[in-house]
Amino acid sequence: MSLEAVLIIAAILFAIGLYGALARRNALVVLMSIELMFNAVNLTFVGLARYIVPAGIQQDLGTLLTGQVFAVFIITVAAAEIALGLGIVFAMYRNSESVDLTDAVELRN
Amino acid sequence: MLFQEIVFWILAVVAIGAALGVVLIRDLFRAALLLVLVFVAIAGFFVLLSAEFLAVVQVLIYAGAISILLIFGIMLTRNVPQGNMANRLQIPAAVFAAMLLAVMVTVAVQTEWAGLTGDQEDIASFVQTSAVTNVSAETAAPALAVTDLTVEQHDSVTNAGLADLLVSDFVLPFEAVSLLLLAAVIGSLVLVRSR
Secondary structure (H helix, E strand, O other), X not given: OOHHHHHHHXXXXXXXHHHHHHHEOEHHHHHHHHHHHHHHHHHHXXXXXXXEOOOOOOOOHHHHHHHHHHXXXXXXXXXXXXXHHHHHHHHHHHHHOOOEHHHOOOOOO | OXXXXXXXXXXHHHHHHHHHHHHHOOOHHHHHHHHHHHHXXXXXXXXHOOOHHHHHHHHHHHHHHHXXXXXXXXXXXXXXXXXXXXXXXXXXXXXXXXXXXXXXXXXXXXXXOOEOOHHHHHHHHHHHHOOOOOOOHHHHHHHHHOOOOOHXXXXXXXXXXXXXXXXXXXXXXXXXXXXXXXXXXXXXXXXXXXX
16 A cells, blocks of 8 residues: 555546546436546545645644645535536436437537 | 555455446446445545545545435436447547556656655654544644654644634635535526426
8 A cells, every 4th residue: 555556546547437438428427437537536635645745744734634625625526516417417308308428419510 | 554455455446346337337327336336445545545534525425425416317317228338439538548547657656756754654644533623732642742743833733633724724715615516506406497
């Protein structure tokens, strides 16, 4: 359990989420993949907060928690994102009876 | 230490396997359940990285609230038989993700991280484990006795709770994120309202 191991696992999760967000047709799966990416970034922040010396450690030991504070903010933003994303998916479903992103071409041309 | 290593690698396998399942499995409902498994595994990582508060928040918000919302979405949109199809960009997306992964792994391995020294390691694990509460000076004394700290450092250790940081150093982002959450909730209400 070293910093590199945490970072590599987070990178793998992020890459899987990126693939899912780019290559899947179902809007809900894209939302789930975005959640995966958020979680990977959170894992990176917490891992770095655990293993790395922050610049201001001599003045204020609270800087040791900066990574965790950022993770809290990311969790909040992810909650806002999922609320809006599901709202958009439902609006799309009501308009076209489908959540398939390749069918969402109303704005083309 | 050995026990932590074993748990860490089990969690790693579970998280990556379940994440692959989320994007590759055809049944949307099972994909959502595997996503819950990923969230719980990440909460386990947070415990191992001495971020207990975040682990609890992770279980409450991700494994509790967000996954329930997603399952509601899957149920309400009745697209389950068609399932989780790939679009035309499947191969370019896989190549792009693999290249990005290679870059991130290279950077993570090749960077020389300035790790914590022995003393700092003790203080760090103490500060982060006690992040949830405001530890009193008496409780903190045994943990701090091993490290010779100045008085100011001693005070900043015992006052370094996560909640204190959120309403002192990070109060502006805290308020901004509250506004963002309010705007997002109002926005989604407007989006799903029936006309």
